Amino acid sequence: MILEILKSNNAKILRHDEKVTVALVPNDKLRTTAELLFKAGCYYATGAGVDERLLGVGFSMYHIFNCEAEGRYIIIKAVASNLKIPSITPIISGTNWAEREVMDMLGIFFDEHPEPVRLILPDDWPEGVYPLRKDFRYNERPPRVEFEQKREKKPGVMEVPVGPYHPALHEPEMFELYVKGEEIVGAVYRGFHIHRGMEKLAEGRMTINQIPFLAERICGICGYTHNCAYVQAIEDAAKIEVPERALYIRTILLELERIHSHMLWLGVAFHLLGFESGFMHTWRIRETFMDLAELLTGNRKTYGMNLIGGVRRDIDENKKKGLSEILDKTKKEIREIFDNATQMRELINRMEGIGVLSKKKGREIGVVGPTARGSDIDTDVRRDHPYAAYGDLEFKVPIYKDGDVLSRFLVRYEEVLESIWLIEQALDQLPPGDILNEEYELPEHTICVGATEAPRGEDVHFAIMGEGNKVYRWHPRAPTYNNLPAVPIMLKGEKLADAPIIIASIDPCFSCTDHIVIVDGEKVYRYSLDNYLGGL
Amino acid sequence: MGRFKLITKAISIGRVTEKYPFVPLEVPEGFRGKPVIDPEKCIGCTACSNACPPQALQVYDDLERGVRVVHLFIGRCIFCARCQDVCPTEAIKLTKEFELATLSDEDLHQIVELQMVRCEECGKPFDTFRHLLYTAKELQPWEREMMFLCPECRAKKVSEKLIFGKGGGYV
């Protein structure tokens, strides 16, 4: 089916195997191909621009689609002619950010893009300097330029800034809410304040086996899943056989990470609803999972466990026993806390029917993870693209139809219990054998993709192998990148008091989203109170 | 009713937080804390600095003094234990220590200096004594005579031998 679509559009198939299809599509057919793929049920996962001048091609854009029905990723490559590629945003709104990012970072222009303004680069970044081009050094710092602050004032509407520093957001990001009385009439997201230039750093300085340690630092909560996605991408490119025991250990750690991430979110949700004791109860239980992570990996976070070809630490009988004991105990406790907490009417009242995202809109934007599953979108990378040991284990994917904050809350709660069940199965079936396969050869210039189901949703890592133990291009895409554009839609028409819980309901991880860019960290927005109080 | 069950639950559990800075915190076996180099065991082979993802470990040669400096800066360390994995002599180990906050920058640096061998021909320091001894075990007998030559001089010597055909079986 997918192949037919591609072939009918004169696409040249560059790679086609079980998991990934890569095709070079001519520019005039790009939009029809994208449209046909979208209609065939593939949603837009991410896009990455690549400076392929060193490979003798020029600039190119890779659009990555997730085809759940066939369990494969489809990568459409388009080569810029004269630095121009037709935009597919008019057809799929989910590509908006990806294309703007490439415009900022590589200077490829997308024809007919509805909103061709800067997304990532700050206002004081000079024009015509594109940090992801290969002739830009990873430690270069261009001079600041002066810029004009453009702001429109709307009469009768108060602008309320949520961020960059706000107690409900645990990272510096900014939502501008336009408020009439207590009602939100509009919302704008201004993000990408935390730029760490990871892609550039990885391409410029690090070797292939060092990048896992960088990848996991994309996120402070779900780092291991990024690590896994990267490692899987490389293993996919080099066709490395990973020992089965390593795959099971990865599964256990990924699920451990999901539990602690969801518990963290559930606690934060209670905190935002003003229920501090619920927060403490949840985090008390979460702490046992942090201790488990410490036992298994040597650190509170599930960091530093993966290498290409396997994992670094084994789970011995002793640890196995400790693990299952603690799981048994906490499972009961989690049920106890949440079954009681969901009986508290004032909490439920503040989540029910709030921040609704419809299924259709969600699909267009390409929301992933619990955000999607709360809106009746049946998607889960673990089931659709089995990786690690998920193919051998059984689990349920919870789906809720209402699309409100409560649905997302309940999805996460159920997922915690499913994750515990998954860890129990994985521990039971843990096969004997090696944990690390270090005998492999790295190919050159292979296009590869690795995906995992992070606690927040689908996490895609796209990579092109380079020469001599390096990657040519590495583009991680965190789940929040796809979920954030849905927040302004959820916010519209709601009460200001509900804004924090709605923003939090996608479990935003802003640093994850922002990792990608290299920008002067000392940049300060010159917002004054005058600006904020415009309409009042 | 859920509310009251939660209250009784909280009371029955009691305090779970610890008076942390005033009581010590236990960490499990295999904890990845502050890395410490054993200066007695380190041979200056640079395996750790090649593996270190954040470049917290750097190895450089001070040619004037003829020493190889193994410089560990914990401010950059991410405690991944890659150095421990790759160290051939188990000289670098991650300890259980994790309270690293300090008022003085110096506490975050560990510097190990290793005496280097000067090349017999050109007099340039090229390797540490310990590393040379460590590798000497695996050298072929006919390689031993060139042990104290720096790589450049060795290459020159080898090509000389090949040209003049006097080498001891070096093909």
Place this chain on the structure above:
Amino acid sequence: MNIIFIAINLAFALIIAPLIDGFERKIRARLQNRQGPSILQTWWDLIKLFKRPTIEPQDSIKPLYKLAPYITFTSVLTAYLIIPTVLPASTNFIGDLILVVYLLGLATLSFVIGAFSSGNAYAQIGSNRDVSLFMSEELLLAFIIGTIAVIGKSLSFDRLFPLPFRISSILALLLLFLVIYVASTRLPFDIAEAEPEIIEGPLIEYSGKHLGLLKYFVFLKRLLLYSLILDFIIPIQNPIRLICYLIGIIILSIVYSTLEAYYGRFRIDQAVGILKRASIVALIVWMIAVVGW
């Protein structure tokens, strides 16, 4: 003699009010499985705030902004002259019940005016919420005062302490218990401050001494309202009044802080709805009191 006793009462309030907050923090910590800070922590916080420099925001109306904390603080202190705390001594005159209500109203109003004059968007949203909460709370309070005046057939506290034992007085005190809870800005009614939503709302721009005064005001107000409800219950000339009073304060602290720890925050419309319903109940209680039960 009376003046000395009143001075003792005032000193007691000034010293003990932050300690009660410290005690409540300890109780909440206990209910949340935490160690919790020392009982003295609230005092340390206040002392620190009074040592810190104060900053006035650029866009504020400075005289109002600076004056507001002082008015707020003094109006609640004045109320202590009328309501006896640890010793049964107070200045009383006809209509002092009304004066106390107005003093509390003045405190809230100047609090809100100060916030409005700070020019911060969050402060304005917070004050908006504060005002709507205050309005619905005031309605309920008016009905309760009416009931109490009818029961005691007086508008002066010396005739009202303690209230005669009747169905209507019990119901009125229960409603007063609710109003006090709302007025002492506790979860789930701390909507005006709501830290995760609007970052302490009215307090957002205040700093140093001014912030210290406003925080102090909240603690003093809580103690004042505790004393009020206890005075309605404990016979004023009883020899063991002092012990009853102290035990009463501790019981109220424990009950209130337990409720606070195990409630989620209401949205402003939900809170106003609850207070409206309570007002209707208060109206009925008033009727009951008029009937003479």
